[in-house]
Amino acid sequence: MSIAEYQAYGYFALTVFLVIVLYSYIYHLYSTDKKEGGHDYESYSNIALKDDIDDTPVTSMSDDKEK
Amino acid sequence: MENRPLEYDYTVAKMFMFTTIVLGIVGMLVGVILAFQLAYPGMNLFLGEGLAEYTNFSRLRPLHTDAVVFGFTLSGIFATWYYVGQRVLKVSMAESGFLMFIGKLHFWLYLVGVAAVVVSLLMGITTSKEYAEFEWPIDIAIVIVWVLFGMSIFGLIGIRREKSLYISVWYYIACFLGIAMLYLFNNMAIPTMLGTAADGASGIGAWYHSVSMYAGTNDALVQWWYGHNAVAFGFTVPIVAMIYYFLPKESGQAIYSYKLSLLSFWGLMFVYLWAGGHHLLFSTVPDWVQTMGSVFSVILILPSWGSAINMLLTMKGEWQQVASSPLIKFMVLGSTFYMFSTLEGPIQAIKSVNAIAHFTDWIVGHVHDGTLGWVGFMIMAALFHMAPRVFKREIYSKSLMVTQFWIQTLGVVLYFTSMWIAGITQGMMWRAHDEFGNLAYSFIDTVTVLHPYYTIRGIGGLLYFVGFLMFAYNIYKTMSARPVEESELQNASPMGA
Amino acid sequence: MFHWLEKHPFFFAVAVFVTIAFAGLIEILPNFAQQSRPVIGTAPYSTLELAGRHVYIKNSCNACHSQLIRPFKSETDRYGHYSLSGEYAYDRPFLWGSKRTGPDLMRVGNYRTTDWHENHMKNPAAVVPGSIMPAYTWMFTNKADIDTAFAEQLTIAQFFSVPYNKPVPMKDGSTKIVKMGGSVAEANALALAEAKIIAADMKDQDVKDAVANGEIPEIVAIIAYMNSLK
Numbered sequence: 001m002s003i004a005e006y007q008a009y010g011y012f013a014l015t016v017f018l019v020i021v022l023y024s025y026i027y028h029l030y031s032t033d034k035k036e037g038g039h040d041y042e043s044y045s046n047i048a049l050k051d052d053i054d055d056t057p058v059t060s061m062s063d064d065k066e067k
Numbered sequence: 068m069e070n071r072p073l074e075y076d077y078t079v080a081k082m083f084m085f086t087t088i089v090l091g092i093v094g095m096l097v098g099v100i101l102a103f104q105l106a107y108p109g110m111n112l113f114l115g116e117g118l119a120e121y122t123n124f125s126r127l128r129p130l131h132t133d134a135v136v137f138g139f140t141l142s143g144i145f146a147t148w149y150y151v152g153q154r155v156l157k158v159s160m161a162e163s164g165f166l167m168f169i170g171k172l173h174f175w176l177y178l179v180g181v182a183a184v185v186v187s188l189l190m191g192i193t194t195s196k197e198y199a200e201f202e203w204p205i206d207i208a209i210v211i212v213w214v215l216f217g218m219s220i221f222g223l224i225g226i227r228r229e230k231s232l233y234i235s236v237w238y239y240i241a242c243f244l245g246i247a248m249l250y251l252f253n254n255m256a257i258p259t260m261l262g263t264a265a266d267g268a269s270g271i272g273a274w275y276h277s278v279s280m281y282a283g284t285n286d287a288l289v290q291w292w293y294g295h296n297a298v299a300f301g302f303t304v305p306i307v308a309m310i311y312y313f314l315p316k317e318s319g320q321a322i323y324s325y326k327l328s329l330l331s332f333w334g335l336m337f338v339y340l341w342a343g344g345h346h347l348l349f350s351t352v353p354d355w356v357q358t359m360g361s362v363f364s365v366i367l368i369l370p371s372w373g374s375a376i377n378m379l380l381t382m383k384g385e386w387q388q389v390a391s392s393p394l395i396k397f398m399v400l401g402s403t404f405y406m407f408s409t410l411e412g413p414i415q416a417i418k419s420v421n422a423i424a425h426f427t428d429w430i431v432g433h434v435h436d437g438t439l440g441w442v443g444f445m446i447m448a449a450l451f452h453m454a455p456r457v458f459k460r461e462i463y464s465k466s467l468m469v470t471q472f473w474i475q476t477l478g479v480v481l482y483f484t485s486m487w488i489a490g491i492t493q494g495m496m497w498r499a500h501d502e503f504g505n506l507a508y509s510f511i512d513t514v515t516v517l518h519p520y521y522t523i524r525g526i527g528g529l530l531y532f533v534g535f536l537m538f539a540y541n542i543y544k545t546m547s548a549r550p551v552e553e554s555e556l557q558n559a560s561p562m563g564a
Numbered sequence: 565m566f567h568w569l570e571k572h573p574f575f576f577a578v579a580v581f582v583t584i585a586f587a588g589l590i591e592i593l594p595n596f597a598q599q600s601r602p603v604i605g606t607a608p609y610s611t612l613e614l615a616g617r618h619v620y621i622k623n624s625c626n627a628c629h630s631q632l633i634r635p636f637k638s639e640t641d642r643y644g645h646y647s648l649s650g651e652y653a654y655d656r657p658f659l660w661g662s663k664r665t666g667p668d669l670m671r672v673g674n675y676r677t678t679d680w681h682e683n684h685m686k687n688p689a690a691v692v693p694g695s696i697m698p699a700y701t702w703m704f705t706n707k708a709d710i711d712t713a714f715a716e717q718l719t720i721a722q723f724f725s726v727p728y729n730k731p732v733p734m735k736d737g738s739t740k741i742v743k744m745g746g747s748v749a750e751a752n753a754l755a756l757a758e759a760k761i762i763a764a765d766m767k768d769q770d771v772k773d774a775v776a777n778g779e780i781p782e783i784v785a786i787i788a789y790m791n792s793l794k
Contacts, residue, residue, distance in 0.1 A: 262718030283652025
């Protein structure tokens with residue numbers, strides 16, 4: 001096989017892989033906020049809106065450790 | 068020491084705000100001079116015959132591009148990072164002496180690098196590769212500056228209180244990684260002082276000179292892979308980072324769809340790098356690379372518009388703010404220009420359009436509606452938003468902002484319309500044949516015909532530059548304007564009359 | 565998995581890097597070896613030509629002049645045969661340019677002479693009425709940097725096996741040997757010998773005197789370079 005063929009296969013395989021990843025990502029984004037224990041992605045907008053140093057973080061580092 | 072409440076520390080942000088403004092003035096002034104040199108060649112001697120070597124078009128041209136790219140824009144990126152980074156991660160630089168030191172070192176080394184670049188470009192020390200003109204000693208300095216930038220990004224992330232990374236941080240990370248990869252590979256070179264003569268002598272000639280690791284077509288391929296994506300990761304990615312923070316914050320509106328912003332991010336990451344081939348259509352690079360460049364350029368509209376539309380829809384129901392706040396005006400027009408130039412770019416990347424557009428002023432026009440309309444407007448808006456928070460004072464003058472906005476908008480419109488006409492006129496004249504199949508025009512015919520458009524472009528650029536001076540003056544006066552309370556700084560920036 | 569990635573900056577950065585590095589890997593690497601092979605008739609630059617190329621770069625001539633002829637009738641009519649990949653095999657860096665404010669120079673050596681360049685560089689508008697190109701008068705007094713050009717020859721011969729002092733095939737079946745000096749003095753002597761041929765066709769007395777005195781003004785070097793573009 002020539003290098004050009006490797007190139008073509010490599011390109012094709014990775015593109016397919018990335019397309020699958022992208023679509024499952026879309027699925028993940030839109031299904032997770034309905035699931036139990038999921039996350040509401042839209043709430044992350046508040047990271048910018050409530051960004052004073054004494055505001056409560058949207059997802060706190062310390063919360064995570066307690067779990 | 069008294070026990071004060073913790074505050075964000077904007078020392079480094081302030082430093083970079085300063086260089087953003089100063090280098091913006093330098094870069095744009097040189098740009099205006101260049102524009103008039105094309106319209107009136109006598110301008111090449113504007114400092115007299117004796118200095119002609121340092122004032123002529125060709126010597127100044129790299130200085131213009133590098134001053135606005137690596138001076139104005141990069142400073143703006145750093146300034147906003149040292150502001151936005153702390154806030155969305157909810158951690159102050161005052162909490163880490165180490166990060167503070169890195170930040171300051173980052174600034175001072177950057178300043179040294181800028182000085183070296185200005186001197187070397189004026190002397191004509193250049194590798195000739197666009198936006199990568201610097202010889203190896205400066206490249207090494209740039210790499211160090213960039214590593215410091217990375218340390219400060221990941222250092223701040225390391226001590227954050229907010230577990231989730233805000234979308235802007237994603238874009239800053241991508242900016243850091245993308246530029247690092249591109250810059251390193253494109254600037255691979257061997258210093259010529261390593262060459263050894265048959266008689267054993269080495270270290271011959273200029274010590275700073277180097278020769279590219281790549282030759283001819285390969286060099287072109289690597290250069291435009293870099294050149295195109297330096298635009299991506301310097302002019303798109305970090306500017307999107309800015310608007311995702313500053314527009315919601317200034318308007319008080321949550322991002323229209325946070326999910327869409329995440330999707331656009333990955334879309335942009337994947338697609339952008341493939342599009343570099345469109346700079347080399349009809350050249351000697353392999354045909355499939357050219358076609359791929361063309362196709363992916365068109366696909367690129369999707370993630371770009373994803374971000375831009377998301378921004379415009381963020382203003383949904385709050386459009387009166389566009390009328391009332393000049394700061395929102397800058398950002399909304401900025402994202403409109405972003406949509407415009409991300410549509411124009413793919414059109415130019417279509418092979419048959421590119422056949423006419425390539426090598427003409429239409430490309431110059433395209434670059435400038437992106438940089439003046441999108442990058443310039445967004446960075447100025449970011450600084451306008453930061454100034455009251457950094458100085459704890461209201462913006463000096465709202466009416467000056469409004470005037471500046473309209474002057475600059477007029478400038479951009481004059482710029483790109485004149486360059487459209489100039490580019491298409493010249494492209495069509497180059498290829499025109501008469502009835503016997505001979506070329507219809509000699510080359511000089513296609514140059515002299517452009518004079519009126521070059522003049523209009525010069526005026527457009529001058530207007531934009533005047534607006535930028537107004538911006539600089541406004542920020543300068545803000546430092547001594549009316550002090551404001553913390554409560555006034557929640558969303559819309561306080562502005563004086 | 566996605567959500568985990570979003571909260572772990574290091575792995576997030578790795579994911580971003582893989583996504584963006586992928587394109588470069590596929591696009592650029594595999595074509596490298598093939599495209600760097602020179603076509604027959606392409607020879608490395610001589611010391612003086614290389615010094616002239618440095619003058620060309622120093623003054624960013626490539627900001628306004630391309631060196632890339634696209635395969636269109638209008639371009640081949642105007643500038644000559646369209647460009648081939650192998651013709652650039654010895655171009656480090658490439659000088660294709662991205663804007664044609666002035667005409668393409670890929671094959672300017674075929675249709676412009678030393679005499680034409682001399683007058684044109686002194687006052688472009690006098691040779692081409694309406695020209696917006698600035699004059700490059702300092703090239704007549706600045707001295708070309710032969711040492712650096714020689715150092716570059718040594719470097720590319722050493723690291724990239726550029727065939728100096730070796731026969732290179734020409735289009736007519738003959739071979740040509742591009743000489744490279746064995747020492748700085750020898751390199752300067754070679755360049756000077758070449759410069760004398762150029763200066764003989766020039767009219768500027770100061771340039772002629774300089775070359776007679778063993779000095780090489782930039783203008784001589786850049787004309788040598790442009791004459792070599794064919």
